[in-house]
Every structure is written in C-alpha cells, then in structure tokens.
Amino acid sequence: MKLLKELLEFFRFFVNTPQEAKKIVVYSEHEGYYSYFEGLIEELIGRYQQTISYVTSDVDDPVLKTSDPRIKAFYINHSLAFFMLFVRCEVFLMTLMELNQYHIKRSIYPVHYVYVFHAMASTHMMCKAGAYDYYDSLLCVGPHQIAEIRKYEELYGVPRKQLIKAGYYRLERIYSAYRKYVANAPGVPQKLTILIAPSWGPKNVLESCGESLVELLLNNGYDVIVRPHPETIRRSRQLIDALANRFGRHQNFTLEESVATDDSLIESDILICDCSGVALEYAFGTERPVLFLDVPYKIQNKNYKELNIEPLELLVRSEIGIVVSPERLESIPEVIMKLIDKQMEYKKKIIQLREKYVYNCGESSRIGAEHVIGLLQSSHMHIENSSAGDTGLVDQEERKSS
Numbered sequence: 001m002k003l004l005k006e007l008l009e010f011f012r013f014f015v016n017t018p019q020e021a022k023k024i025v026v027y028s029e030h031e032g033y034y035s036y037f038e039g040l041i042e043e044l045i046g047r048y049q050q051t052i053s054y055v056t057s058d059v060d061d062p063v064l065k066t067s068d069p070r071i072k073a074f075y076i077n078h079s080l081a082f083f084m085l086f087v088r089c090e091v092f093l094m095t096l097m098e099l100n101q102y103h104i105k106r107s108i109y110p111v112h113y114v115y116v117f118h119a120m121a122s123t124h125m126m127c128k129a130g131a132y133d134y135y136d137s138l139l140c141v142g143p144h145q146i147a148e149i150r151k152y153e154e155l156y157g158v159p160r161k162q163l164i165k166a167g168y169y170r171l172e173r174i175y176s177a178y179r180k181y182v183a184n185a186p187g188v189p190q191k192l193t194i195l196i197a198p199s200w201g202p203k204n205v206l207e208s209c210g211e212s213l214v215e216l217l218l219n220n221g222y223d224v225i226v227r228p229h230p231e232t233i234r235r236s237r238q239l240i241d242a243l244a245n246r247f248g249r250h251q252n253f254t255l256e257e258s259v260a261t262d263d264s265l266i267e268s269d270i271l272i273c274d275c276s277g278v279a280l281e282y283a284f285g286t287e288r289p290v291l292f293l294d295v296p297y298k299i300q301n302k303n304y305k306e307l308n309i310e311p312l313e314l315l316v317r318s319e320i321g322i323v324v325s326p327e328r329l330e331s332i333p334e335v336i337m338k339l340i341d342k343q344m345e346y347k348k349k350i351i352q353l354r355e356k357y358v359y360n361c362g363e364s365s366r367i368g369a370e371h372v373i374g375l376l377q378s379s380h381m382h383i384e385n386s387s388a389g390d391t392g393l394v395d396q397e398e399r400k401s402s
Contacts, residue, residue, distance in 0.1 A: 002059055002077070009074045010083065013053065021051045021072050023376060025089040030058035032230055032259040033095055036118045039169035039365030040093070040372075045070040047366075048373055055083070080104065087111065090379045091372050097127055100134035112136045112375050116368070119277030120168055120284070120358070122311035123148045125297065125304040126199070126275075130158075137162035137375075139368050142357040144312045151307045164371050167364030174262050174285030175361070181266045191252075192336065193223040195268035199276035200231035201298040206239060208295045209326045213272070214247055220333045225264045227256040229276070270336050274298075275313045283320040284354040289339045289346040290321035291332065312357060320350055 013022075024044065026037055044050040051070045054063050057077040064073045076083045081103045088109045095118040100106045106113065115135040123132065123145050132138060132149065138161055140146050146163045153160055194217050198205035205213065206228060217224045226243060233240055240257070247253040256264055265271070265282050272291045273279040275298065279290045297314070304311070317323055322335050339346070360367055 002075075005059070006075055006077055006079060009076060010079055013055075013074050013076070013083075014086075017053065017072055019088070022053050022088065023090045024050055024052040024093070024372060025087060025091070026052055026054045026093045027096065028054065028056045028058070028061065028063070029096060030056070030230065031061040031063075033118065034061070034063060035170050035173060035260070035262070036095055036116055037093065039172065040116070040368045041071070043365040043369035044372060048369060050373075053089070091375050093372070097131040101128075101130060106134055112379070114139065114372065114375075117141050117145070117168065118170075120171065120280040121275075121277040121313040122309070124152065124301055124307050124309065125299055125311040126277075126313070127300055129156075129301045129303060132161070133158050135161060137164060137371065139164050139166035139364075139371070140359070141166070141168040142312075142359055144309075144357055148307060148309055151309060155306060162371075164367065165359045166367045166371070167360035167362075168358055169364045169368075171281055171285050171358060172362055172364060174265055174281055177262055178266045178286045191221055191223055192269040192340070193225065193267060194270050194272060194336070195225045195227060195264050195282075196272045197227040197265075197276065197278050197282075198229065198232075198272075198274045198293075198295075199278075199298050200229035200235065203296045204229075204232065204276075204298070205272065205274050205293050205295055205326075206232060206243070207236070209293070209329060210239070210243060211246060212329055213293075213332070214243065214253065216329055216332060218247065218250055218252055221252075222336075223252045223254075225254045225256055225268060227259065227264055230259060233257055270339055272332075275311075275317070277313065279320070280313065280316070283350050284358060287347045287350050288343060289350075290317075291335055291339060292317050292321055292323045294323050294325050316353055316357075319353060320346065 026041065028034055028037065041052060044052060051072065054071050054073045055076050056063060057080060059075055063071065064075055066073055084104050085108060087107045089111055091114060092111050093114050093116055095116050096104065099113060113135045115132055115138045117139060120141045138149065140163050149163060196205060196213065214224055214226065228240055244255050248255065266286065270291055271279065271282045272293060274293055274295050283290050322339060324331060324335055
C-alpha cells in the first residue's frame with residue numbers, strides 16, 4: 001500500500017500539480033523535522049501568500065493530512081533519489097546534509113538549494129567534511145557557523161555560499177513554550193524530572209552507560225525520561241528494546257521515541273546529555289543548566305582541527321553545566337542538586353551566551369522567508385534578463401543577512 005501511495009504521489013507532483021505550486025519545495029525526512037521548517041513555512045504562506053510543496057519520507061507525517069490550501073503535501077520515500085534528480089522548482093529547502101555526495105543528487109534543472117540547520121552546534125566536528133558544499137545558501141544559526149564555513153571554504157577552495165544571519169526557529173519555539181509553561185506551572189514539583197537525550201553514534205550516553213544511568217536515577221527517586229535520537233532508534237533498535245524491557249513497567253520511567261514535540265525538554269528539570277546539539281537547545285531555550293557525561297565525542301570529520309576553531313558544543317559545556325565522567329555515575333545525584341542550587345547563576349551565563357552565539361532571536365522565520373522571496377524575485381529577474389539577451393548574474397552574497 002505504501003508503494004502504491006508513493007507512486008500516486010509521485011505522479012500527482014510531477015503531472016497534476018501546477019508549476020506555480022512548486023516554486024518552493026520543502027523536504028522533510030520524517031515528522032520530527034517539521035519543527036525546523038514550521039516558522040519559515042508559516043511566514044511564507046502567511047505574510048507572502050506563497051504556495052509550497054512539502055515532500056516527506058514519513059508516511060505518518062501529520063502534514064500529509066493538512067487542509068491548508070497553500071501547502072501541497074506529498075509522500076516520497078523509496079523513489080526520493082529519482083525525485084530529487086528531476087525536481088523542477090526555484091527554491092528547495094532541506095535539512096539533509098551531504099547533498100550531491102551520495103545517492104541524493106542536485107536536480108538537472110537550475111534549482112537554488114537552501115540549507116536549514118537542524119542543530120545549533122558547529123559545522124565541522126559532528127558533520128562530515130563537505131556536508132554543505134553543494135548548497136547555494138545556508139540559514140546560519142550564529143556567528144560560529146559563518147566563521148567555520150568561511151574558514152572551510154578558504155582551506156579547501158570550494159565555492160563561497162550565501163550565508164544568511166538567520167537565527168534558529170526551533171530555539172525560539174522552545175523558548176516561547178517554556179515561558180508559557182512557567183507561567184502556568186502549578187508550583188514546585190514534589191520530585192525532579194531528569195531527561196536523558198544524547199546524540200546518536202557509537203559510545204553515546206545510551207550505548208556507554210544507559211541502563212546503569214537509568215537505574216541509578218530511578219533508585220534515587222527521580223522521574224526519568226529517555227529520549228533517544230531518531231538515528232539511534234533506527235540504527236540501534238535492540239538497545240532501545242532493552243531499555244523498554246527492563247524499565248518499561250516502572251511508574252517513573254518514560255521512553256519517548258518521537259521528537260515531534262518539545263514537551264519533555266520543557267518539563268524536565270535537568271537534561272543529561274553528551275555533546276549533542278540538543279544541549280544547546282535545552283540550555284538556551286529554557287535557561288537551565290545541563291549535566292554532560294564525558295563519553296567520546298561524535299567525530300564525523302577527523303580533520304576538524306584543521307580549522308583551528310573549537311566546536312561550540314565543546315566550547316560552552318563547562319559554562320552551561322557540569323561535565324561528569326561516566327566512571328563516576330554515583331556522583332550524579334549530588335551534581336544534579338548542585339545544578340539546581342546554582343540555577344540562577346547558570347541562567348545569567350546562559351543568557352549572555354545565547355546573545356553571543358544566536359542571531360536574531362524571535363526573527364529567524366522573517367529573515368529566512370525574506371531570503372527565499374528574494375531568491376524568487378532574483379530568479380524571475382534573471383529569466384527576464386536572459387530572454388532579453390542579458391546573461392549576467394548578480395552577486396547576492398549574504399543579502400538580507402541581518
């Protein structure tokens with residue numbers, strides 16, 4: 001049934017959907033990625049009255065059931081590589097790294113590819129080298145990403161991309177939701193809620209000491225939420241099943257396999273993490289500290305030190321929380337109480353770091369949408385000039401960047 005649905009969706013996109021509705025295409029890997037596009041989409045269809053085509057590889061993505069006439073939603077999964085090769089649009093928005101590096105290629109048509117960051121972290125350690133090489137513009141979270149991308153371009157001689165000082169909508173969403181949560185909170189909770197939300201990859205928190213950590217926290221009377229990374233769920237199903245089998249019946253344990261909502265980030269009192277980007281989202285979004293377990297870093301680019309720039313996710317760890325060795329798990333309850341006691345001190349530092357490392361809080365969707373609309377207008381002008389015999393291209397380097 002899924003294959004038949006996909007074939008029908010493929011036909012509907014290429015044959016039955018007018019080109020006007022395909023000027024802007026968004027691709028989402030699964031439902032959890034909508035939160036990175038949400039503000040941008042709302043700005044485009046609201047303020048600018050644009051119609052977008054939303055392509056998802058998740059057959060259960062709620063967007064497929066939208067009734068909004070300005071969102072044309074399509075399910076494309078197994079035929080994605082073929083779809084990408086022949087898609088004809090003006091602007092394509094994605095969170096998928098390594099475009100054109102493997103089976104997902106750029107279109108044979110002239111498409112402007114915009115990368116939407118789905119993490120606040122740096123671009124050079126936890127991402128493979130060349131992850132952004134084939135994008136035309138990037139909606140950057142903060143100055144650290146621009147410095148890293150520019151240094152990489154200089155070192156490796158790759159073409160300069162348009163780097164937009166956009167900000168980060170997902171952070172804004174968490175921040176807004178947390179403000180509402182605090183305003184409506186019933187009072188001081190009787191017990192603390194601890195969220196474990198590590199990165200994916202070998203030796204992450206769950207793989208290194210997951211069961212021991214959960215057992216320790218439950219034995220100390222905490223409510224415990226385990227929120228695995230989607231890639232951990234996909235790649236390490238046995239690990240997730242083992243946690244569910246061992247702790248699933250415990251009344252204070254919750255296994256959260258969907259990242260579609262931010263509820264657990266907002267409602268938990270302390271986050272336990274490694275060097276995942278979610279630590280930055282949690283700290284900068286809720287202004288609360290993080291407990292970091294010092295497991296091996298997820299290094300996707302072994303040459304990241306060539307840039308001589310320390311990754312943000314490592315640079316700020318000791319400023320937004322406390323780093324604990326996994327060999328000293330028994331100290332975690334004591335560290336949790338220390339973080340709670342010094343929460344206001346951490347809050348002041350976190351606010352300063354957010355102002356330093358995140359662009360335009362509250363304005364990212366507006367800035368991103370302005371960039372997309374500018375690209376559409378430039379595309380139309382180029383078509384008109386080309387038909388009149390002018391083939392010159394205007395350099396739009398970092399336009400609408402602030």
